[in-house]
Amino acid sequence: MDKPKLTIDEMAVFCKRKGFVYPNSEIYGGISGFYDFGHIGVELKNNIKKEWWKTFVHERDDIVGIDGSIIAHPMVWKASGHIDGFTDVLIDCTKCGTRFRGDTLIEDKLKILTAGMSLEDIAKELKQHKIKCLKCGNELSEPKRFNLMFSTNVGPVQTSSSVAFLRPETAQIIFADFRLVQENARLKLPFGIAQIGKAFRNEISPRDFLFRMREFEQMEIEYFVHPEKQDECEFIKDVLDYELNVLSAEMQKQNKKMQKMTIKDCLNKKIIKTKWHAYWLAMMHKWFVDLGANSEHFRIRQHVKNELSHYALETWDLEYEFPFGWKELQGLSNRTDFDLKQHIEHSKTDLSIFDEETKKKIIPHVICEPSQGVERAFLVFMFDAYHYDKSRDNVVLKLHPRLAPIKVGVFPLVSNKKELVDKAKEIYCNLKAEWTCTFDVSGSIGRRYARADEIGVYACVTVDFESLDDESVTIRSRDTTEQIRVKIKDLKEILKKFLDGERLGKLGERVE
Ligand code: ATP
Numbered sequence: 001m002d003k004p005k006l007t008i009d010e011m012a013v014f015c016k017r018k019g020f021v022y023p024n025s026e027i028y029g030g031i032s033g034f035y036d037f038g039h040i041g042v043e044l045k046n047n048i049k050k051e052w053w054k055t056f057v058h059e060r061d062d063i064v065g066i067d068g069s070i071i072a073h074p075m076v077w078k079a080s081g082h083i084d085g086f087t088d089v090l091i092d093c094t095k096c097g098t099r100f101r102g103d104t105l106i107e108d109k110l111k112i113l114t115a116g117m118s119l120e121d122i123a124k125e126l127k128q129h130k131i132k133c134l135k136c137g138n139e140l141s142e143p144k145r146f147n148l149m150f151s152t153n154v155g156p157v158q159t160s161s162s163v164a165f166l167r168p169e170t171a172q173i174i175f176a177d178f179r180l181v182q183e184n185a186r187l188k189l190p191f192g193i194a195q196i197g198k199a200f201r202n203e204i205s206p207r208d209f210l211f212r213m214r215e216f217e218q219m220e221i222e223y224f225v226h227p228e229k230q231d232e233c234e235f236i237k238d239v240l241d242y243e244l245n246v247l248s249a250e251m252q253k254q255n256k257k258m259q260k261m262t263i264k265d266c267l268n269k270k271i272i273k274t275k276w277h278a279y280w281l282a283m284m285h286k287w288f289v290d291l292g293a294n295s296e297h298f299r300i301r302q303h304v305k306n307e308l309s310h311y312a313l314e315t316w317d318l319e320y321e322f323p324f325g326w327k328e329l330q331g332l333s334n335r336t337d338f339d340l341k342q343h344i345e346h347s348k349t350d351l352s353i354f355d356e357e358t359k360k361k362i363i364p365h366v367i368c369e370p371s372q373g374v375e376r377a378f379l380v381f382m383f384d385a386y387h388y389d390k391s392r393d394n395v396v397l398k399l400h401p402r403l404a405p406i407k408v409g410v411f412p413l414v415s416n417k418k419e420l421v422d423k424a425k426e427i428y429c430n431l432k433a434e435w436t437c438t439f440d441v442s443g444s445i446g447r448r449y450a451r452a453d454e455i456g457v458y459a460c461v462t463v464d465f466e467s468l469d470d471e472s473v474t475i476r477s478r479d480t481t482e483q484i485r486v487k488i489k490d491l492k493e494i495l496k497k498f499l500d501g502e503r504l505g506k507l508g509e510r511v512e
Contacts, residue, residue: 005386005387005388006323006383006386007323008208008209008211008322008323008324008379009209011209011323011379011382011383011386012209014386014395015041015209015382018040018454018455019038019039019040019041019455020037020038020040020041020044020382020455021035021036021037021038021041021209021210022035022036022037022038023035023036024036032206032214033203033206033212033213033214033215034213034214034215035209035210035213035375040405040406040455041378041405043405043406043436044378044381044382044399044403044404044405044456045217045374045375045378047402047403047404047405048374048377048378048381048403049196049217049219049374051287051291051402051403052196052219052287052372052377053065053194053196053219055287056192056194056219056221056287057194060192062190062191062192063191063192063193063194063221063223064181064185064187064191064192064193064194065193065194065195065196066173066174066177066181066193066194066195067195067196067197068167068170068173068174068176068177068195068197069173070166070167070197070198070200071152071154071164071165071166071167072164072165072167072172072173072176073164073176074163074164074165075346075347076172076173076176076343077149077165077168077172078346079339079342079343079345079346079347080172080175080339080342080343081310081311081342082149082165082168082172083147083149083165085310086147086148086149086168087145087146087147087148088101088102088103088145088146088148088203088204089101089102089103089119089122089143089144089145089146090102090143090144090145090146090204091105091122091126091140091141091142091143091144092140092141093133093135093136093138093139093140093141094138094139094140094141095133095136095138095139096133096135096136096138098133098134098135098136099204099205100133100134100140100204100205101203101204101205102114102117102119102122102126102143103115103117103122104205105126105131105134106122106125106126106131109129109131110125110129113252113304113307115303115304115306115307116304116305116306116307116308117306119143119144119145122143123142123143126140126143146202146204147202148168148201148202148203148204149165149166149168149200149201149202150165150166150200150201150202150214151163151164151165151166152164152165152166166200167198167199167200168199168200168201169199169218169220169371170195170196170197170199170218170220171195171220171222171339171369171371172339173195173197174193174195174220174222175222175339175340175343175351176343177193178193178340178343178351179349179350179351181193182353189224189225189226189229189353189364190223190224190225190226190229190232190233190276190367191223191224192221192222192223192224193221193222193224194219194220194221195218195219195220196217196218196219196220196374197217197218198215198216198217198218199215199216199217199218200214200215200216201214201216202214208322208324209379210375210376210378210379211322211324211327211375211376211379213375216373216374216375217373217374217375218371218372218373218374219371219372219373219374219377220369220370220371220372221280221368221369221370222335222366222369223276223280223366223367223368223369223370224364224365224366224367225276225364225365225367226355226362226364226365227337227362227363227364227365228362230274230276230365230367231274231275231276232275233274233275233276233278233279235279236263236267236275236278236279238279239263239278239279239282239283239286240262240263240264240267241262241263241264242262242263242282242285242286243260243261243262244260244261244263244281244282244285244295244298244299244300245258245259245260245296245298245299245300246258246259246260246261246266246271246299246300247259247299247300247301247302248271248302249302249303249304249305250271252301252302252304253304258299258301263278263279263281263282266278271302272302272314272316273314273334274314274334274367274368276367276368277314277316277332277334277367277368279368280332280368280370281300281316281318281332283370284318284330284332284370284372285298285300285318288377288380291381291400291402291403292381292384292385292398292399292400292403293380293381293384294384297320297321297380297383297384298318298319298320298321298329299318299319299321299326300316300317300318300319301316301317301319301326302314302315302316303315303316303317309333311333311335311336311338311339312333312334312335312336313334313335313336314333314334315331315332315333315334316331316332317329317330317331317332318330318331318332320376320380322379322383323383328376329372329373329376329377329380330370330371330372330373330376331369331370331371332368332369332370332371333366333368333369333371334365334366334367334368334369335365335366335369336365336366337363337364337365337366338366339366340363340364340366341363344363351363381399381400381403382397385397385398385399385400385403385456386398389453392450392453392481393450394450394453394454395453395454396453396454396478396479397453397454397455397456398456398478398479399456399458401458401498401499401500401501403456404456404457404458405436405455405456406436406437406438406452406455406456406457406458407435407436407437407457407458407459407495407499408431408435408436408437408438408457408458408459408460408461408495409437409438409439409440409448409452409457409459409460409461410424410427410428410431410437410438410439410440410460410461410463411424411439411440411441411445411448411460411461411462411463412424412425412441412462412463413445413462413463413464413465415441415442417465419468420463420464420465420467420468421441423463423467423468424439424441424463425439427461427463427473427488427491430492431461431491431492431495434492434496435495435499438452438457440452445462448460449476449481452478453478456478457478458477458478458498458499459475459476459477459478459495459498459499459504460475460476460478461473461474461475461476461491461495462474462476467488471487471488471489472485472486472487472488473485473486473488473491474486474511475491475494475495475498475504475507475508477498477504480504482504482505482510483504483510483511484504484505484507484508484509484510484511485508485509485510485511486507486508486509490508494507494508
């Protein structure tokens with residue numbers, strides 16, 4: 001299996017240098033866990049969100065979207081269990097004060113899975129293995145629980161009742177709005193409600209660049225089904241032969257390696273319990289692969305028993321092989337009717353649905369909640385697109401054309417001939433009405449191609465001296481460096497076909 005070629009720190013350096021991602025408020029020394037997206041990065045991030053929304057909302061008849069607010073009534077977080085239970089284990093160094101997350105400290109030092117460990121278990125492991133501060137080697141404090149929600153005050157007077165929280169996940173807003181959305185969109189089970197938006201977690205030790213941040217974005221779907229029809233998935237046939245790397249809870253117990261399996265196998269062998277869960281795992285994996293990610297860098301891993309959250313009946317993570325190991329890219333949980341029931345109880349509001357068939361009220365079950373961090377998806381696409389091309393001696397960012405931050409670069413061959421520059425500018429202005437484009441006149445044409453390759457510009461259009469006579473230009477492919485000559489009047493149509501995935505060589509006369 002080919003490994004990602006960069007470390008996460010090298011990726012952070014590349015992202016900063018090329019205008020993708022900057023450490024937030026760097027002029028003041030930065031603030032850990034917060035990042036800004038630059039002029040190229042914002043385009044990639046927006047394209048990722050646009051593609052996700054298109055696939056899972058616009059192209060489907062069974063899912064609608066919402067855009068909820070970041071601050072909600074505090075009772076939302078009481079009902080969901082976040083106020084009482086959304087905690088990590090915090091350990092301080094008694095001498096230098098460095099703070100560690102208990103589970104990751106033990107996982108890193110002892111290479112064991114800590115999911116579900118109690119405070120006492122963690123304290124025992126620390127003592128038994130004499131784990132000390134990683135920074136100064138001194139004694140560590142007793143582990144304690146730390147709530148990850150950021151709090152703030154709503155209104156001018158700060159009292160205990162003005163305290164509110166920044167949402168740690170987008171999911172709960174979907175549950176709180178459930179009745180309004182279901183009624184107004186006239187949704188019939190099975191159906192989903194999707195949302196993309198910011199989430200905030202006061203992570204104890206944010207690290208690994210965009211992987212663990214304190215402010216990030218999530219793309220989530222709550223997919224609701226009839227409680228008595230939990231295994232009736234009409235779409236399952238679309239994915240039965242779909243193949244992915246699988247690591248079940250049982251395989252982990254037996255210390256077995258992941259295995260390539262089809263969805264059909266997973267269901268027949270009862271490795272994945274419901275068809276819906278299997279369907280969503282395949283769909284989410286496929287979304288990445290369809291957008292150019294390497295299928296071999298992914299696996300699905302089932303949560304072992306003591307790793308499961310309090311609300312989850314079954315959880316699988318879609319994992320990616322990051323340079324620092326296999327890590328969660330997306331969590332897909334069966335949340336049952338836990339959340340709706342909690343909100344019914346705490347809000348005293350009826351959130352049930354009337355079932356026409358049985359003429360009874362029912363509380364739908366969330367058979368699967370695919371929950372994806374936008375920035376982790378961003379990292380995956382960047383790692384899988386990053387290639388160093390020896391013959392060109394520059395990086396080529398082979399992002400899928402739908403994700404490419406800039407689709408077309410327009411270059412006059414030289415910068416000191418006004419007619420040529422004007423002609424190129426005219427073409428650029430015409431194309432940018434259609435796609436994200438860049439216009440570059442500085443440096444040699446080779447240097448400009450290299451600069452374009454590094455930020456993933458999919459096609460370069462060069463206007464040369466002949467263009468002034470024959471009304472033709474050259475198009476160059478980022479991935480193959482193949483070039484064709486086309487008439488300016490046909491340029492848009494040909495670029496459209498090229499951006500839709502056709503091979504450049506098929507679209508015009510090749511230039512050697
Ligand atoms: P982890 O175990 O890595 O802390 P989690 O299980 O707490 O993740 P979920 O609550 O399942 O994560 O969140 C769903 C998704 O949101 C994750 O799969 C990930 O893509 C994203 N996510 C969660 N926490 C962060 C974070 N601190 N920074 C960036 N993305 C995050």
